[in-house]
Amino acid sequence: MAIQLDDDSILFPDGTRQYKAVERRHFFVYNSNHWSPQNGGACCLWTVPAGTTSIKFEILSGGGPGGSSGGDYDYGIGGQGGHYTAKTLRKSAGDFVAGCQYTICAAGTSDCSCCCVCNCTTRHGCTSFVTGSGLSNFCAIGGQGGYTGWEIMDNCYNCHIGNGQCNLSIYNGQWANCTCNTPTYGGDIEFRGTMGSMFKQYNCCADFTTLPGSPTGPFSASHGIGGKHWCVGDFACCSGHSAFPGGGGFGHGTGSSNACWGGFGAGGLVKVSYS
Numbered sequence: 001m002a003i004q005l006d007d008d009s010i011l012f013p014d015g016t017r018q019y020k021a022v023e024r025r026h027f028f029v030y031n032s033n034h035w036s037p038q039n040g041g042a043c044c045l046w047t048v049p050a051g052t053t054s055i056k057f058e059i060l061s062g063g064g065p066g067g068s069s070g071g072d073y074d075y076g077i078g079g080q081g082g083h084y085t086a087k088t089l090r091k092s093a094g095d096f097v098a099g100c101q102y103t104i105c106a107a108g109t110s111d112c113s114c115c116c117v118c119n120c121t122t123r124h125g126c127t128s129f130v131t132g133s134g135l136s137n138f139c140a141i142g143g144q145g146g147y148t149g150w151e152i153m154d155n156c157y158n159c160h161i162g163n164g165q166c167n168l169s170i171y172n173g174q175w176a177n178c179t180c181n182t183p184t185y186g187g188d189i190e191f192r193g194t195m196g197s198m199f200k201q202y203n204c205c206a207d208f209t210t211l212p213g214s215p216t217g218p219f220s221a222s223h224g225i226g227g228k229h230w231c232v233g234d235f236a237c238c239s240g241h242s243a244f245p246g247g248g249g250f251g252h253g254t255g256s257s258n259a260c261w262g263g264f265g266a267g268g269l270v271k272v273s274y275s
Helices: none
Strands: 009-011 017-019 025-029 042-047 054-060 084-090 101-106 128-131 189-191 197-200 207-211 226-229 269-274
Touching (some): 025 042, 025 101, 054 101, 054 128, 128 269
Antiparallel strands (some): 025 269, 042 101, 054 084, 054 269, 084 189, 101 128, 197 207, 207 226
16 A cells, blocks of 8 residues: 655555655745835735645845944945745644744845944844744844944055954954854754955055945845945945845945945845745
């Protein structure tokens, strides 16, 4: 007698196994307004259809905002990309039953980082999460906001900052890693977003570049590149659009006493696959 197994295969008496063709469906939840800060994200209530035997939730959080410039000689580092995690549930394991419901929320875009106060300990991107049967605190918190390095531009031979940040008030000195110990919870796997960075040429009155962080894993978004001429300008406040999904915001620097806000982090998303 053939036996139906949990992995949608049939085991025959002679030991052979035959897999059935299973239709796997999926949908995404996200806010399509990628072009403004604080877009609110997107939430929905999903009811598990009859006949469903497995569900996979994949969540990506929003990117962190870029660091602001607090004033003369300050420079903001790009925000960190969003974090990814996933969870697979099976009806045979008692994780859910047909007709039960899940609240699904995808992270929105972050606010722009405000002048003088934004650093990776005070401002984050937005959180994505799913709640319901078989899940426990299943979420991905937003990427860390980029540091504002104070006085890092008043030395022509200062930092080349990659995947780390100069500590506040200390230029060419200590480093600070702003990555959370646990950026996701309740999932089966985790991919951390990459940190932002910046590069300045040796000539103080020359071009420099900021790179926001990006998410890693299945929904990776490419790094953006933004530049500014220290004397001439051409990089406005809250400019340099973050990359959807989950990209970090651009950092900002200024050669005058006028402070500027850093860019907002992109929103996240949730993918639901079921069969």
